[in-house]
Amino acid sequence: MPQTAIAAEQAPTNRALREFLHGLPGVDDVGARERAAGLATRSVKTTAKAAALDLAVRMVDLTTLEGADTPGKVRALAAKARRPDPDDPDAPAAAAVCVYSDLVGVAAEAVRGSGVGVASVATAFPSGRAPLEAKLADTRRAVADGATEIDMVIDRGAFLAGDYRKVHEEITAVREACGGAHLKVILETGELATLDNVRRASWLAMGAGADFIKTSTGKVAPAATPPVVLVMLEAVRDNLAATGRAVGVKPAGGIRTAKDAIRNLVMVQEVAGPRWLDPALFRIGASSLLNDLLMQRAKQRTGAYAGPDYFTID
Ligand SMILES: O=C[C@H](O)COP(=O)(O)O
Secondary structure (H helix, E strand, C coil): CCCCCCCHHHCCCHHHHHHHHHCCCCCCHHHHHHHHHHHHCCCCCHHHHHHHHHHHHHHEEEECCCCCCCHHHHHHHHHHHHCCCCCCCCCCCCCEEEECHHHHHHHHHHHCCCCCEEEEEECCCCCCCCCHHHHHHHHHHHHHCCCCEEEEECCHHHHHCCCHHHHHHHHHHHHHHHCCCEEEEECCHHHCCCHHHHHHHHHHHHHCCCCEEECCCCCCCCCCCHHHHHHHHHHHHHHHHHHCCCCEEECECCCCCHHHHHHHHHHHHHHHCHHHCCCCCECEEECCHHHHHHHHHHHHHHCCCCCHHHCCCC
């Protein structure tokens, strides 16, 4: 693994970026898939399972990203993030709500004083196809309206064409527009074709100043597959060794069951290490995972499933 990384402030040339990214060791595709599959067979039971479920709830970025979203839906989502299980005062809050930028003001008002963050997708989500000025305006507006976290998409067309400098420049510009808000950089791994590209995009985003690297928009399949998450966890682990900076990871898209969430936590523990078992460094972007986590929590407490109707619809 590299002893150095790309430095955001250096405005590197495309040639330097290409040399660095193509100099990264290639991903052993079969090995990554086998390791991810092996880790998925680990069983987590009893008290460890109870702790994992609570941790997973605290890591959820509770998401609604639909054209039909309304202020009412966002308020309901925020209420659920603040107090996921109204009958259990011990149930932890979710990490954040994640919404389109025009609904950030509604979300910020609804979570005020709770410690729940407001994440907003920005930069022409989900395609990323817009001029940089529009992307920066989108980001600034979301931050001004109260977003504490910005989830930007990279320009996959530029990345796949080898224009790494353009991708780097956009990320550093959005990073600046974020001000104090955290920046999550969505790689849209389902469009990157290879695990080598996932590794390269991870290092490119981290080098340009990402606070988190995120797998997917949730609009493209495949999304947060175990081998992809594994490769990204390796990247943040190795980036910490090379730079001293811990970057977070956010799988998103298609994570719907407590079993999926716990499998992700096992990978975090085994690949990146226990430091990442923290909402500050690991999030799960999901629209419908929280209910299954709550049902499994209730089952652990009471010995019986409450049934999906017991919890509000995500
Ligand atoms: O960032 C989160 C994703 O958009 C949610 O995807 P999902 O609806 O498959 O959970």
